[in-house]
Amino acid sequence: MGNPCHFALFDLQPSFRLDMEQLAARYRELARQVHPDRFADAGEREQRLALERSACLNEAYQVLKTPSQRARYLLAMRGPELPLEVTVQDPDFLLQQMQLREELEELQDDADLAGVATFKRRLKAAQEQLNEHFAACWDDEARREEAERLMRRMQFLDKLSHEVRQLEERLDD
């Protein structure tokens, strides 16, 4: 018997659109049941089990609350295993990514904090648009390829926002 799927654990139907408030509330409810603190007084085996269950729950929550990870998980549920690293065939998007990275470098050279804030807003809007797009096509078998491409794009934007955060840190020195 395998682990129940992340959605089932949270008593949800597999879907890309999730009510985040509800997900968080459900997470807290489940965490109360399995957290090792509840078993501080129990035997060693019981404590170890609680540790494992909690780690699984935390992992599931992490995946479900992060759009790119949720997207990846949904696609993996329905199809073949998705390799983590692939050569992405998405020239237009890659070109756009390169432009964005160049822009980011300029912001760093100019130490332009206001520019970084604007960049972040644009990035967030782009992410939301991608999410909408993915939500509309992920469960359509005919559009599988498109969905996978969108998921890869989400991962790219995640990396980019990580870089923005590192830039903010450097500029904070």
Added chain:
Amino acid sequence: MALLQIAEPGQSPQPHQRRLAVGIDLGTTNSLVAAVRSGLAEPLADDDGKVILPSAVRYHAGSIEVGESAKLAAASDPLNTVLSVKRLMGRGIADVHQLGEQMPYRFAAGESHMPFIETVQGAKSPVEVSAEILKTLRLRAEQTLGGELVGAVITVPAYFDDAQRQATKDAARLAGLTVLRLLNEPTAAAVAYGLDQKAEGVVAIYDLGGGTFDISILRLTGGVFEVLATGGDSALGGDDFDHAVADWIIQQASISSDLDPSTQRSLLQAACAAKEGLTDADSVELSHGEWRGSLSRTQFEALIEPMVARSLKACRRAVRDSGVELEEVGAVVMVGGSTRVPRVREAVGELFGRAPLTNIDPDQVVAIGAAIQADALAGNQRDDGEELLLLDVIPLSLGLETMGGLMEKVIPRNTTIPVARAQEFTTYKDGQTAMMIHVLQGERELIADCRSLARFELRGIPPMVAGAAKIRVTFQVDADGLLSVAARELSSGIEASIQVKPSYGLTDGEIARMLQDSFQNAGGDKAARVLREQQVDGQRLIEAVEAALQADGERLLDAEEREVIELQVQELRDLLAGNDGLAIERQTKRLSQVTDAFAARRLDSTVKAALAGRNLNEIEE
């Protein structure tokens, strides 16, 4: 003689007595112990009515002095009086030289890489020194509460790394304490503050102690304390303010900075007094030897500005990591003695755009929060019936060394614990049969800039062509924030694992020796204590099993299974009446084994119960 006990509604349910557990704030400058008594968490006082125990240990030829009197001897007996030992916990001797040119001790290298301090009683590790402080607090608690402790929650700075946490746990073990949990100091403060104020929403805890700084951003929701992000600096605190003032005095008085230990200590004391004086006064008079001078608050603020700025930078990073906007932070709580410095309050207020809360006692709040959690972990019901849940995170990323001296992150910082994550690697040479696993902690890319936690080797990999072997390395961080690592070659099943006992920890040999020493010092009643522990363990297991049987026995066990368990319970109960410790231990283990499957079923059923009545989606992964 049985006493008639009257329990208030909601209080300790009969026949089980309230189990004694304490919270301990093991601080750089001061330490405290607190407990929940009559539903109220409060610090416990010593015979003189003082709750604060200065974290000072003085070694005499035949005895050990802890607390205020030891602290007072720091200048007259600097080599045998250890202050701020927390700054040395989990550090290597190299770190110490880097951070501690002003520490007036003579260091000696031990078996491990720990800095041992030479005293009249021989070389003492920071773990042993800390254990003396913990022991003093344990005795105070046992005396005040009138019984043996089930265990303690000990607080650590949120930004402590794995080595520093492990060292703290070792110290507790040496002091004869069962550690129920290592709890992050800002989280403890949030618990005390949140429950007291019935606070909800996003809260920032700014905790500047004697030697460490933490910032934690939490979301409080109905008894759940969820840490969103934490940050800090485990070598930044009020001690550094003192050092800055001391340096200033050296400069002003044009004296050599190469001071003897006694002068160094008295200089630091003068600096500390000046810092404290400037909380209320605009300027203070200072003297050192022949030299006389005065220090204004403005001058002092300029001296500490770089450190205040460092703390603010950590705050901004934590807020960014937490994913909330600055405006969403509903309250900023000041914790730690160093938040009394007016400039610190002002700077934090400016950053968050709101006046920080300073109405709770910054010295006591951490111990009080720890006591509340200790009480809950010991299995006592809370008076208000609200169940606590603390969801904490790891402060620093954990990873592995990969090709080219780079660190590959396996678990990023601010991941909620407990957590388990695996990463797959492969061999890079034909016929390679072993692989070195180097575990690291930190945020930088080069391994040289990260803290090395441990190295171990996976041997016996079947010879294959390069890239064919699949080696899965699993990191697991428990609720104390402690890491264990396992490696496994997937085709052969060859395994290696370690509890990370880092380069900077004590070796097992050192711990064994120290435990032995402490038993000898205790006057040879080791056997009696061991027997007592075996009896307590056995009794606790019986209580746990009986409670479990009563709750779920009917539902989860068939008659035969139940009979087996009950039989083993009875056997253990019979043994408990006697003095055969070994037999008690054996039977306790046996009972634990026969209840294993039952325990697993119970845990699974709690999850199912939480989902009961709902449409369970049966998709398997």
